[in-house]
Amino acid sequence: MNSRSHYDVVILGAGLSGLAAGVRLAHFGKKVCIFERHNAPGGLNSFYSINGRKFDVGLHAVTNFVPQGVRGTALARVLRQLRIDRAELDLCEQRYSRISFGGKSGVSLKFSNQFSVFETEVATHFPNEVDGLRKLVERIKLTDYSPSAPVVSARVVIREFIHNPLLEDMLLCVPLFYGSAQEGDMSYSQFAMLFQASILEGLARPFDGIRPLIKVLLDKYREGGGEKRMKCGVKKIAVKSGKVSAITLDSDEEITADVVLSSIGALETEALLDYKEGGSKEVKQDVELGKISFAEIISVYKNQPSDLGFTEETALFFNDSERLDYSEPKDLIDLRCGVVCIPNHFNFGGERKMPEGIVKVTCLANYPKWAKLSPEIYSETKKVWYNKMLLRMLDYYPQCSAESLSQSLVQSDMFTPKTIKRYTGHLNGAIYGSPTKNIAGVTSVGNLYLCGTDQGFLGIIGAMLSGITMANTHILTKGVEA
Amino acid sequence: MTNDETKKAVLDIIADIAPDEDLSNLKSDVKLRDQVQLDSMDFLDIVMELRKRHGIEVPEAEYGRLASLDSCAEYLTPKFNALEAKR
Numbered sequence: 001m002n003s004r005s006h007y008d009v010v011i012l013g014a015g016l017s018g019l020a021a022g023v024r025l026a027h028f029g030k031k032v033c034i035f036e037r038h039n040a041p042g043g044l045n046s047f048y049s050i051n052g053r054k055f056d057v058g059l060h061a062v063t064n065f066v067p068q069g070v071r072g073t074a075l076a077r078v079l080r081q082l083r084i085d086r087a088e089l090d091l092c093e094q095r096y097s098r099i100s101f102g103g104k105s106g107v108s109l110k111f112s113n114q115f116s117v118f119e120t121e122v123a124t125h126f127p128n129e130v131d132g133l134r135k136l137v138e139r140i141k142l143t144d145y146s147p148s149a150p151v152v153s154a155r156v157v158i159r160e161f162i163h164n165p166l167l168e169d170m171l172l173c174v175p176l177f178y179g180s181a182q183e184g185d186m187s188y189s190q191f192a193m194l195f196q197a198s199i200l201e202g203l204a205r206p207f208d209g210i211r212p213l214i215k216v217l218l219d220k221y222r223e224g225g226g227e228k229r230m231k232c233g234v235k236k237i238a239v240k241s242g243k244v245s246a247i248t249l250d251s252d253e254e255i256t257a258d259v260v261l262s263s264i265g266a267l268e269t270e271a272l273l274d275y276k277e278g279g280s281k282e283v284k285q286d287v288e289l290g291k292i293s294f295a296e297i298i299s300v301y302k303n304q305p306s307d308l309g310f311t312e313e314t315a316l317f318f319n320d321s322e323r324l325d326y327s328e329p330k331d332l333i334d335l336r337c338g339v340v341c342i343p344n345h346f347n348f349g350g351e352r353k354m355p356e357g358i359v360k361v362t363c364l365a366n367y368p369k370w371a372k373l374s375p376e377i378y379s380e381t382k383k384v385w386y387n388k389m390l391l392r393m394l395d396y397y398p399q400c401s402a403e404s405l406s407q408s409l410v411q412s413d414m415f416t417p418k419t420i421k422r423y424t425g426h427l428n429g430a431i432y433g434s435p436t437k438n439i440a441g442v443t444s445v446g447n448l449y450l451c452g453t454d455q456g457f458l459g460i461i462g463a464m465l466s467g468i469t470m471a472n473t474h475i476l477t478k479g480v481e482a
Numbered sequence: 483m484t485n486d487e488t489k490k491a492v493l494d495i496i497a498d499i500a501p502d503e504d505l506s507n508l509k510s511d512v513k514l515r516d517q518v519q520l521d522s523m524d525f526l527d528i529v530m531e532l533r534k535r536h537g538i539e540v541p542e543a544e545y546g547r548l549a550s551l552d553s554c555a556e557y558l559t560p561k562f563n564a565l566e567a568k569r
Contacts, residue, residue: 071519
């Protein structure tokens, strides 16, 4: 028994929240080890290569962009807490993006990293609503994000200020697609966090995608003396007298820890718990299984997107049904709404440009339906839906032709809800985890805490803030108040 | 350790925590928070860095003693010296 490794803190998952928590804990002298089942770090925001070509998994954009010198925001806080020099991230701003609803006769609202652009668009298309928007924004800026804040519906709060249902859907669209685990709606605080992050602050991208960000975190973690074990997940957490007593790794090795911080999800963590002493599971608050999953196609072109007929926009959020239906689709994929992202269209500065054109299209997808397909049918079905999603995207870029795209295509890839399940371990392929968020991160097991998706700070910066906040609150400053 | 050395130690910590702040013209007798944007997370980091780098413990009830550089020096210099005497 004495030969078992013991850590001050064990972290489950080397995603952005786990890594950020690890950086903090290692920096302040904790003996900490991160266990990650996969060979690449990053979790939901990881990377991979096909034929030597690098792909990002999740990244459309890093939200929460504020110009250098703007303080007191989530980005500034994360950089300070992790001692990251902002220049290391090489954040390049978006050009502009567009929310386009209702097809050809519909409404488009552009937004950029200057909120005034969006405000002017709303004033033009919804002149009676712009005062309401300003008041809503004031409300968003004053949002209480503490664990004790009551959970209310975002739609209910938006309706206090906005009366046009189309605008209500358009305001919800970006926050929903960039982080809602809930169907049709989201909690007001989650909406406020994501609206602030994406519309009031802004979108950016490191020139080389997610890799440099993960590298910075790994370097800091290593400098602090943190350990990590890749390709080695945790398969069992033994609980005795309400506390974690031992942790069994995939390798069957058993280790111990004073505190366990899990980023793998609430239900996913719960499934690992093994209650000793014949005790039955304690009564827990019900955690709902997430149903929101995505499919995404990624096309790599020889030409720059603007030479293929794409507009200069960075992202497009589209919907052509009467009301935005953000829910698990009835079919394998719902083509009525989605997101297009063109990574080339960030301002990389000077002469810098990505060597190839990349276009991503993301739509809601149904996990159970994808999971049921046999392997042969699965790859055939992917091909069919790749084309359907591509054609859907072309509806919004009339200057592009399917023919010129196919001539320029050098590589394509697609992920489905099944891929998400395989690489993130999220039950049901639920990209944003459970709709039930645990802002305090406290579980029924005394020394087991949650961080990451199911804790509920969202987006890339939000995920890091989640790891930081949970490490600070439950480990570094336990019992200490500022 | 002199008061000036203590102030330097505190400034070094703040410079690492908040590299985006200009610390060149700080007034010693004015509250740090009135001159530099430091939130509660940053203040806790100053306390934790004091422990990490210098082995100095600041109990929660005495955080107020870190308000300005002068009060830091007055409060921390004896602690630094007590630690040195032990070595």
